[in-house]
Amino acid sequence: MVLLETSDEWQRQSSLLLQARPTTARITVKYNVPNLQSPKVQKAIKRKGDAEGGKKDVAAAPAVPKAVLCLKTYDPESGVCLQFKTDRAAEVGRLITGLGRLGRHMAALPQKTEDAVMEDVAAVESTAVQDQAATTTTDKAQPGASGAGGGGKKKKKAKK
Amino acid sequence: MAKAHLTHDQFFTQLSALLTATHSSGHGSIHLSQKRLTFDTTSSSGPTTDKIPDDPLWDLHPPEPLPILVRATDGKSTKGEKRIKNPDKVKLSTVVKPDEIEAFFARYAEVCKAGMAGLKKRDRSKRKKGKGKKGAVGGEGGTKA
Numbered sequence: 001m002v003l004l005e006t007s008d009e010w011q012r013q014s015s016l017l018l019q020a021r022p023t024t025a026r027i028t029v030k031y032n033v034p035n036l037q038s039p040k041v042q043k044a045i046k047r048k049g050d051a052e053g054g055k056k057d058v059a060a061a062p063a064v065p066k067a068v069l070c071l072k073t074y075d076p077e078s079g080v081c082l083q084f085k086t087d088r089a090a091e092v093g094r095l096i097t098g099l100g101r102l103g104r105h106m107a108a109l110p111q112k113t114e115d116a117v118m119e120d121v122a123a124v125e126s127t128a129v130q131d132q133a134a135t136t137t138t139d140k141a142q143p144g145a146s147g148a149g150g151g152g153k154k155k156k157k158a159k160k
Numbered sequence: 161m162a163k164a165h166l167t168h169d170q171f172f173t174q175l176s177a178l179l180t181a182t183h184s185s186g187h188g189s190i191h192l193s194q195k196r197l198t199f200d201t202t203s204s205s206g207p208t209t210d211k212i213p214d215d216p217l218w219d220l221h222p223p224e225p226l227p228i229l230v231r232a233t234d235g236k237s238t239k240g241e242k243r244i245k246n247p248d249k250v251k252l253s254t255v256v257k258p259d260e261i262e263a264f265f266a267r268y269a270e271v272c273k274a275g276m277a278g279l280k281k282r283d284r285s286k287r288k289k290g291k292g293k294k295g296a297v298g299g300e301g302g303t304k305a
Contacts, residue, residue: 019220023196023198028193030190031182031190031276033187035188036187064278065187065278066278066280088280089276089281089282096272096273097266099194100265100268103228103265104261107227107256
């Protein structure tokens with residue numbers, strides 16, 4: 001069980017794991033709102049209060065339970081488990097979009113989404129620019145643009 | 161899984177209901193999972209992608225893209241002191257076809273963003289303090305989740 005520090009790192013490692021084991025690996029997301037009455041949570045709050053010393057009264061009574069989001073990528077065949085925890089609402093959207101990107105690995109779709117869009121935009125932009133200058137250079141610009149996009153993709157190519 | 165897979169619309173409606181229910185009850189968990197669907201949903205004959213003994217990497221290059229199975233549960237498998245099976249466990253599942261992935265996850269993100277209200281809101285107070293008077297007004301609004 002590896003607890004990763006950043007969501008980017010989790011995303012990267014998970015994508016590598018899914019590329020290696022697309023059939024067996026699964027992603028689970030747990031959204032937990034802790035029960036403030038449960039002994040376990042009470043104990044944790046108390047311990048935290050003790051550690052902080054004099055600030056006990058401030059830490060001991062959070063009126064609203066603080067929810068936690070825990071993401072895991074687990075592959076039962078190799079036993080690899082990549083974990084990431086967060087309590088920030090701002091990250092939810094990005095993380096779920098990331099799940100979609102990882103879902104593409106599961107579905108065995110080529111990894112392109114954003115890259116392809118970027119390529120298209122780059123290609124269109126370069127075409128527009130080149131059109132003003134000369135039409136002959138356009139043909140050169142397009143492979144150049146898509147080549148740059150392919151470079152940005154890194155290690156994804158090895159799969160096929 | 162006794163129940164059939166839901167359509168995306170049903171899945172999202174019930175998922176947001178589940179998220180709301182968790183918040184109104186004050187505590188609880190929601191488990192979401194996603195995995196490759198290698199079983200044929202139309203027939204009960206078994207896996208469609210059979211392991212090929214000669215190729216240990218048989219699953220790395222399937223002939224065509226596979227659907228994804230997305231599940232959501234409230235994790236309440238048992239109830240009571242005796243830990244008997246809970247018949248009211250919420251179990252939602254849906255199948256996302258390869259060409260629907262983008263649309264599905266865009267909506268999924270929206271539902272989760274809206275439903276996971278217990279998480280910490282973006283803390284703007286610290287950053288705005290340095291910027292001057294405006295920070296005091298913006299900070300008050302942004303601090304408390």
